[in-house]
Amino acid sequence: MENTLGGRLAALRRARKMSQTEVAQYMTRAGYPVRTQAVSKWERGTTQPCAGQFIQLCRLYGVRDVLTVFAPVEEAGPAGRVLPLYRLAVSAGTGEFLDGEGYDSVEVGEEVSPQADFGVRIAGDSMEPRFVHGQIIWVHRQETLRPGEIGIFLYNGEGYCKRLGRGGPGPVLLSLNPRYAPIQVGEGDTLRVLGRVVG
Numbered sequence: 001m002e003n004t005l006g007g008r009l010a011a012l013r014r015a016r017k018m019s020q021t022e023v024a025q026y027m028t029r030a031g032y033p034v035r036t037q038a039v040s041k042w043e044r045g046t047t048q049p050c051a052g053q054f055i056q057l058c059r060l061y062g063v064r065d066v067l068t069v070f071a072p073v074e075e076a077g078p079a080g081r082v083l084p085l086y087r088l089a090v091s092a093g094t095g096e097f098l099d100g101e102g103y104d105s106v107e108v109g110e111e112v113s114p115q116a117d118f119g120v121r122i123a124g125d126s127m128e129p130r131f132v133h134g135q136i137i138w139v140h141r142q143e144t145l146r147p148g149e150i151g152i153f154l155y156n157g158e159g160y161c162k163r164l165g166r167g168g169p170g171p172v173l174l175s176l177n178p179r180y181a182p183i184q185v186g187e188g189d190t191l192r193v194l195g196r197v198v199g
Helices: 005-015 020-029 036-044 051-061
Strands: 081-086 103-108 118-121 136-140 150-155 158-167 170-174 191-197
Touching (some): 005 036, 005 051
Antiparallel strands (some): 081 103, 136 191
């Protein structure tokens, strides 16, 4: 746990098992309308909540003595990594999720590959049985893939998790679920590699 206000707020939120989006929704219902980005900035230390927002956060997190939030704490061990987890799932909706601030900052442990740069959720069953609907996958940001590697792609404005294949005149995006036909990338299509799945 960090000995900063932002670090303490993030730890309190995780202890309540709430996402940054859920905190923003609670604050809005309580009369302090904020967006998820504001909660993320509070926890990163970029900005700080005003007095009213801070008191409301303490109520949400069950803090009876607000001064304890400012009290230094002993480090429990090495600090975990914090990675962005984008809220717009791949295989659903537009692929613009990596160009905006639509993400939550999540702390990850050793179970996540050290190569991971960000996370996204899977939508649908096209990558079963390896990846299931709602599962978080971790991605190393890179612009090229070798055939056979699984990556995150922006294809004609849509975000996909697929295996890269070759066939015909250009690349092919392959699903692991045999019920889904390959997607042949045509000459007039736009394909961009956003990263390689590493976990």
